[in-house]
Amino acid sequence: MDPSGFELLQTAVLLLDESERIVYANSAAEELLGASRRQLVGQSPAIFLGGLTSVLKTPLSGQPWAWLLEIPVHQAARFDDQQQALADQAAQRETLRNLAHEVRNPLTGLRVAAQLLEMELADRNLQDYTRVIIEEADRLANLVARLVSPQRQDIEPHCFNVHEICERALALIELEFGQRLTLVRDYDTSVPDIVADRDRLLQALLNVVRNGAQALTEAADLSAPVLQLRTRIVHQPVLLRTPHRMGLMITVIDNGPGVPEALQNKLFHPLVTGRAQGTGLGLNLAQACLQLHGGVLEFDSRPGHTEFRLLLPLETP
Ligand SMILES: Nc1ncnc2c1ncn2[C@@H]1O[C@H](COP(=O)(O)OP(=O)(O)OP(=O)(O)O)[C@@H](O)[C@H]1O
Ligand SMILES: [Mg+2]
Numbered sequence: 034m035d036p037s038g039f040e041l042l043q044t045a046v047l048l049l050d051e052s053e054r055i056v057y058a059n060s061a062a063e064e065l066l067g068a069s070r071r072q073l074v075g076q077s078p079a080i081f082l083g084g085l086t087s088v089l090k091t092p093l094s095g096q097p098w099a100w101l102l103e104i105p106v107h108q109a110a111r112f113d114d115q116q117q118a119l120a121d122q123a124a125q126r127e128t129l130r131n132l133a134h135e136v137r138n139p140l141t142g143l144r145v146a147a148q149l150l151e152m153e154l155a156d157r158n159l160q161d162y163t164r165v166i167i168e169e170a171d172r173l174a175n176l177v178a179r180l181v182s183p184q185r186q187d188i189e190p191h192c193f194n195v196h197e198i199c200e201r202a203l204a205l206i207e208l209e210f211g212q213r214l215t216l217v218r219d220y221d222t223s224v225p226d227i228v229a230d231r232d233r234l235l236q237a238l239l240n241v242v243r244n245g246a247q248a249l250t251e252a253a254d255l256s257a258p259v260l261q262l263r264t265r266i267v268h269q270p271v272l273l274r275t276p277h278r279m280g281l282m283i284t285v286i287d288n289g290p291g292v293p294e295a296l297q298n299k300l301f302h303p304l305v306t307g308r309a310q311g312t313g314l315g316l317n318l319a320q321a322c323l324q325l326h327g328g329v330l331e332f333d334s335r336p337g338h339t340e341f342r343l344l345l346p347l348e349t350p
Contacts, residue, residue, distance in 0.1 A: 034096055040269075045104035047078055048093075056098060060269045065104060067331055069267055069282065078102060119273075119324065122301050126321060129303050133180035140177065144170040179314050180303070188230035188325055195227055195281060196220050198235040199262050202242045206260070210246045214258040221264050227281060227347060229326050237322040240315035241285045241330070241341045247308065248289035248339065261286040272328050272346055280328075283343040292334040300332065319343075 036057045039046045045062035047055050058066070058073045066073065066081040073081065082104075089103040144167055151163040203216050242260070249258035263284040270280035292300060293307045301320045306313030320330045328345035 047073070047102040047104075048098040049078065049100040049102060051099045053077060053100065060271075062104065063267075064271045068333075069265070071265070118301075119320075119329075122303075122317065122320060123324075125303055126317065129180050133177045136173070137177050137181070140170055140174055144174070176312055176314075179312060179318070186325065188233065190228050191231045192226050192228050193231050195224055195264060195283065196222070198231065198238060199264065199283065201235055202238045203262060205239060206242055206246050209243070210250055213250045214246060214260050217259055217261040219261060219263040221266060224264050224266055224281060225347065227345065229345065230322075233322045234326070237319035237330070238283065238285075238343065240319040241343065244315060245285050245287035245289065245339070245341070248291075249287050251308070252290045255289060257288075259288050266347065267344070270344060270346070272344055273324065275327065275346070277346040277348070279347040281345045281347045283345075284340050285343075286338070286340045288337050289339060291336045291339050292332070297334065301330070 036048060036059070039057075039059035042059060043061055045065040046057075046059045047062050048057040050056050055073045055076055055078055058070050063070055063073065068081060091101045091103070093099060093101055147163045147166040147170065151160055151167070154160050154163065199218070199220065203218070207216065242262070245260050249255060249260060252258070261284075263282075263286065265282045265284070267280040267282050268278075270277055272280060296305055296307050299305050301316050302313075303317040304313040305317075316330070323330045323343055323345065326345055328343065330341065330343055332339065332341045334340070
């Protein structure tokens with residue numbers, strides 16, 4: 034039996050060996066389980082099937098595979114949940130952006146008034162108070178600026194090599210975090226140039242990479258922190274309900290403590306942060322950027338292995 038026929042099915046199909054490890058997954062399974070074939074092969078399907086209630090398991094005889102697993106189509110409802118989550122995030126972003134616009138003008142007035150007041154104050158001790166007002170107003174203004182930043186719904190397309198922005202992101206991380214972590218590159222050099230908004234994509238990648246570096250360097254007892262950047266071509270991905278012939282996957286992997294359990298379901302929502310100094314906008318903005326390009330940002334995390342995947346359609350002429 035040639036498994037390539039399964040590629041034509043919308044039903045997710047996995048083939049398992051004697052020890053019940055995945056040896057083959059069709060594209061529908063990759064999409065449904067949110068993992069590439071490369072990630073699925075060799076794994077036990079139980080890791081990926083947690084959320085699914087009915088899976089059909091058929092023993093195979095006289096075949097190179099021991100079991101065939103089918104995941105009926107109705108369970109693709111999980112997709113709809115994902116779509117709903119993306120729509121919710123967009124709506125929240127819109128509300129916050131409107132709020133930020135409302136805050137911006139009075140904030141500027143507040144800062145100017147505090148500056149004028151400061152000039153009038155002869156007593157240096159009293160100036161400490163106006164300093165606090167000015168500094169806090171600046172901090173808020175920064176937050177507001179980040180909230181209103183992705184207004185542009187258009188992208189400025191450039192054709193460039195994705196490894197160029199990977200290298201740029203890593204160079205910035207090296208500057209910021211120095212020798213405190215090991216950077217590993219795992220590039221597929223056959224990835225063709227992509228057409229995308231270079232600056233925005235770099236910013237999105239940097240948000241994700243910086244999170245990984247922060248998680249690694251802020252963790253208390255991590256002996257060998259490693260941050261890995263991997264690029265791969267994915268075949269026939271379905272991104273935002275649109276099938277593509279090819280896609281690009283940039284994976285950012287770290288061996289840090291993992292995303293806190295309590296944040297996992299709402300990680301891409303704005304203002305969700307687990308860090309004292311965080312604003313909780315990095316991932317939300319990165320997700321918005323990928324969606325604007327017709328792609329998605331997704332993640333899997335457990336202690337010792339966290340990966341964020343930036344998936345983009347890759348259209349070749
Ligand atoms: N690689 C990771 N490992 C562990 N936790 C992570 C990782 N990436 C993100 N997180 C968690 O997700 C939270 C949200 O990340 P996000 O980038 O959106 O906001 P932030 O980093 O807190 O603030 P900022 O807006 O400055 O980026 C982080 O605060 C952190 O708790
Ligand atoms: Mg961040």
